[in-house]
Amino acid sequence: MSGLLMDYNWTEIIKRKDPLREVFAGFDPYTVAKMEEKEIIEITSNKALSLADSRVMCIVDNAKCIMKASN
Template sequence: MSIQRCAWAGNDPQMRAYHDEEWGVPERDSRALWEKLMLDGFQAGLAWITILRKRDAFREAFRGFDPEVVARFGEEDVAWLLGDAGIVRSRSKIEATIGNAKAYLAMREAGEDFSEFVWGMAGGKPIMGDGVHLPVKSPLSEQMSIALKKRGFKFVGPVIVYAWMEAVGIVDDHAAACFRRTGLPQPG
């Protein structure tokens, strides 16, 4: 019996592993949520496989996506990152990531936990998609985008936010027959 996956996982081993082990798994760690949001911002206009293949280089370049470290990056760091062929070399996305680290820290300093904030907007548990349609945005991603922008975040439009919500398990958009869909028996 073959395992049924979401069609987008395709035949690429790295994409299949990402689908099987990460995509849609509820993430509750604030720093990990922030990292994944930053990577989704870098993906804008590109295929996810591009970011996935560069993810280790991104993690190295952005010092493990530690917001306290990234928030201190200056123009020399930006110049260095623009020369790093291992990542997507977009000045606007690099500067947005630095600014987003500052916004993340400002939330924390104001007593607002990033995980509690995003999961609270979603009602605290994953939202089940219908298993058929794959929307590119939702009313919640639009609301979350606005709320993040009010806090100073950039590259967090409703489409990026929706893709991120799927990636971190806020939304379960696995296909109806996919073995990863919540509530289906898992192989094994």
């Protein structure tokens, strides 16, 4: 969630915590790393989150890095 600080302040992030947890599989990096284009498009089209596609891709890429580091 701290990666969202570039776009939002902590108050806004906390307000979006539950929807973010839902779309990012409970913040499970293994599940997020496997997200495909269809899922990314669904997240970016969620008006309640207002996340740019580049931001979502960054989150997915970070999850992939976590997977590599844990192997």
